[in-house]
Amino acid sequence: MKAVITIVGQDRVGIVAMVSEILAVNSVNILNINQNILDGFFNMVMIVDMTSSKVSLKDLQQVLKGKGQELGLDIKVQHEDIFQIMHRI
Amino acid sequence: MLTIQEILETNRMIEQNNFDVRTITLGISLRDCCHSDIKIFCQNIYEKITRAGEHLVRTGEDIEAEYGIPIINKRISVTPIAIVAESCHTDTYVPVAQALDAAAKTVGVNFIGGFSALVEKGYTKGDRILIQSIPEALAQTERVCSSINLASTKAGINMDCVREMGQIIKRTAELTKDRDALGCAKLVVFANVPEDNPFMAGAFHGVGEAEKVISxxxxxxxxxxxxxxxxxxxxxxxxxxxxxxxxxxxxxxxxxxxxxxxxxxxxxxxxxxxxxxxxxxxxxxxxxxxxxxxxxxxxxxxxxxxxxxxxxxxxxxxxxxxxxxxxxxxxxxxxxxxxxxxxxxxxxxxxxxxxxxxxxxxxxxxxxxxxxxxxxxxxxxxxxxxxxxxxxxxxxxxxxxxxxxxxxxxxxxxxxxxxxxxxxxxxxxxxxxxxxxxxxxxxxxxxxxxxx
CATH class of the missing domain: 3.20.70.20 (Anaerobic Ribonucleotide-triphosphate Reductase Large Chain)
Structure with missing residues (x-):
């Protein structure tokens, strides 16, 4: 199963490193990263593969949300199907 | 591969433009609950609804969390009560509304629809009892919704019921006047009612539907x-x-x-x-x-x-x-x-x-x-x-x-x-x-x- 991670918030050093580390520890494989800075705001969208993940989607949501709150970031993890079904026939 | 624009568009729809799924409604047939004793009938419907709807709210919440799409309401619709309560020996269906309300509270849904009758061409005994029970039923319950179909293109308009529903709406308002006639917000009168509508107050589980259905x-x-x-x-x-x-x-x-x-x-x-x-x-x-x-x-x-x-x-x-x-x-x-x-x-x-x-x-x-x-x-x-x-x-x-x-x-x-x-x-x-x-x-x- 693939998931989409979106991260929005104030830019700072180490956001990508922090998220990547959590994903690596849980065996979640990053397939695609798209990141930019708009008006000082950090925007990143990641598509990840959770086939070998050690944690469930819900648990990953909890971990990233909690870590995001510590750093003032809004981190969402969603099942990829909601985007696929809306934008692909 | 999805583009960043597509992903951000979906999330903008949800976060900024109030996009949501308004309701998941579980339709449940109550046709196998009939009984001449209204107490047993009420017990039958309570047990059937609470068993069938046990996982509805939890399922809705899980889907909401996994996909990140708000699902505002989880609801239940049942077979029109005028039909399934008709064989009860009673002159009021208020206890049936109370059983529906209790089942809705146990399952955790915010509305349950189907305190209903279909009378576009005429009344049966059960239809009459149900309609007369509406004001008290809506005053004494919190989550029960009621609907009456009194006209259709095929059958014309039942003007006796049109007259009666004017009185029933007034009576419902009177009995719930301490809440600004809130009872009337849970009561809808239809022509050509669809039997698979998931929205309240008009949802019920049509007689041509399967045993259970998700809409x-x-x-x-x-x-x-x-x-x-x-x-x-x-x-x-x-x-x-x-x-x-x-x-x-x-x-x-x-x-x-x-x-x-x-x-x-x-x-x-x-x-x-x-x-x-x-x-x-x-x-x-x-x-x-x-x-x-x-x-x-x-x-x-x-x-x-x-x-x-x-x-x-x-x-x-x-x-x-x-x-x-x-x-x-x-x-x-x-x-x-x-x-x-x-x-x-x-x-x-x-x-x-x-x-x-x-x-x-x-x-x-x-x-x-x-x-x-x-x-x-x-x-x-x-x-x-x-x-x-x-x-x-x-x-x-x-x-x-x-x-x-x-x-x-x-x-x-x-x-x-x-x-x-x-x-x-x-x-x-x-x-x-x-x-x-x-x-x-x-x-x-x-x-x-x-x-x-």
């Missing part, structure tokens, strides 16, 4: 409004095309949610209801879509045409996005539940007569309209007769959900709270229709009923 109602007026901002000044072909594309995207998500809920609960998928259902929240208004098309205020000349475009384009776009479409499917115009409608009434641009015209082209009818408390039962029946006639002749669903608020008059307003919103009291034509309503009997089915 989903989508929403998203804010998303349509936002999309139309991109085509300001362009012609109506562009307007219709934009609405269709947006409705397609919205409905696809509804289809995903319905399929997942169906799979996880092991209950067949019924239909998606492609409705634009507003809420009182800012940015979630159907009236604001009509105004975005170029009207100064909802109700201005052109409003009916604007609503016709919207209603038709929503269906065309949504139809392709789902394997099964049904229910009411279109644009709702509930006054108290739509910030733009409320504002239009307050500034005097939207009247009851204009709303009646709009119901010729919207998906349902006169909805959540608060009128003066001294509006007579016969006048309410006259309003119901007009709506039923529009539905019967035009082969569409129409409905009336009207609230004569005791003690309130034009200039006052009423607060129902939550999704039901608030409304200024809308003036009603004060010329009488008493003698017209007193006639009773049946208005014959129209010529277009003879289609065979």
């Amino acid at each position: 989903v109602g989508v929403s998203g007026p804010g998303v349509v409004k936002r999309a139309l901002e991109e085509v300001r000044g362009q012609d109506f072909s562009a307007v219709a095309e934009t609405i269709k594309k947006t409705a397609f995207k919205i409905t696809r998500v509804g289809q995903l949610v319905a399929q997942e809920a169906s799979r996880r609960m092991g209950v067949p998928f019924g239909i998606i209801d492609l409705s634009l259902a507003p809420t009182p929240a800012v940015g979630d208004s159907v009236a604001h879509i009509l105004e975005e098309m170029g009207l100064e205020s909802c109700g201005a000349p052109g409003t009916t045409a604007a609503l016709a475009i919207l209603n038709d384009a929503v269906k065309k776009g949504g139809l392709m996005a789902s394997s099964h479409v049904g229910g009411l499917s279109g644009a709702f115009i509930p006054v108290s539940e739509d910030a733009g409608m409320i504002a239009a009434v307050e500034r005097g641009s939207l009247t009851l007569e204009k709303l009646e015209a709009m119901t010729c082209v919207c998906s349902v009818g006169l909805d959540m309209i608060a009128v003066p408390g001294d509006t007579s039962a016969a006048t309410i029946s006259g309003i119901i007769a007009d709506e039923a006639a529009i539905g019967m002749i035009n082969n569409k669903t129409t409905a009336v959900r009207i609230i004569p608020v005791p003690g309130k008059k034009v200039g006052d307003s009423v607060e129902f709270g939550g999704l039901l919103g608030y409304s200024p009291i809308i003036p009603v034509n004060t010329f009488k229709s008493d003698d017209f309503i007193a006639r009773g009997g049946r208005i014959p089915a129209p010529i277009r009923s003879l289609t065979n």
Whole structure:
């Protein structure tokens, strides 16, 4: 199963490193990263593969949300199907 | 691979434009619960509903979390109670409403629909008992919704019931006057009622439905409004095309949610209801879509045409996005539940007569309209007769959900709270229709009923 991670918030050093580390520890494989800075705001969208993940989607949501709150970031993890079904026939 | 723009577009629809799935509704047949002893019957329906609906709320919450799409309501609809309670030896179905209410509370759904009767051609004993039980049933319960179908294109209009429902609505208002006649917000009178509608207050589980079924109602007026901002000044072909594309995207998500809920609960998928259902929240208004098309205020000349475009384009776009479409499917115009409608009434641009015209082209009818408390039962029946006639002749669903608020008059307003919103009291034509309503009997089915 693939998931989409979106991260929005104030830019700072180490956001990508922090998220990547959590994903690596849980065996979640990053397939695609798209990141930019708009008006000082950090925007990143990641598509990840959770086939070998050690944690469930819900648990990953909890971990990233909690870590995001510590750093003032809004981190969402969603099942990829909601985007696929809306934008692909 | 998905693009970043597509991902951000979906999340913007959810976070900024109030896109949500309005309801997952589990329909449950109660046809195997009948019993001559009403206590045993009530026990049967309580047990069946709580067993069938045990995982509904949890399933909805799981899907909401995994996909990041808000699912606002989880609800239950049941077989019309007038049918399944008919074999009980009793003269009131109030205890049945209480059993439904208790089951809804146990399962954790916010509404349960099906305290209903289908009387478009005439009454049975159970229909009469049910209708007479409505005021007390709605006063004594919190989550039960009631609906009556009193007209259809095939059968004509049951004018005896039209007369009776005027009185029942007044009585319901009286018994719930301490809550601004809230009981009337849970009571809707239909013509051509769909038997698979997942939206309240009119949801029930039709007699032709399976044992259990999952239906989903989508929403998203804010998303349509936002999309139309991109085509300001362009012609109506562009307007219709934009609405269709947006409705397609919205409905696809509804289809995903319905399929997942169906799979996880092991209950067949019924239909998606492609409705634009507003809420009182800012940015979630159907009236604001009509105004975005170029009207100064909802109700201005052109409003009916604007609503016709919207209603038709929503269906065309949504139809392709789902394997099964049904229910009411279109644009709702509930006054108290739509910030733009409320504002239009307050500034005097939207009247009851204009709303009646709009119901010729919207998906349902006169909805959540608060009128003066001294509006007579016969006048309410006259309003119901007009709506039923529009539905019967035009082969569409129409409905009336009207609230004569005791003690309130034009200039006052009423607060129902939550999704039901608030409304200024809308003036009603004060010329009488008493003698017209007193006639009773049946208005014959129209010529277009003879289609065979």
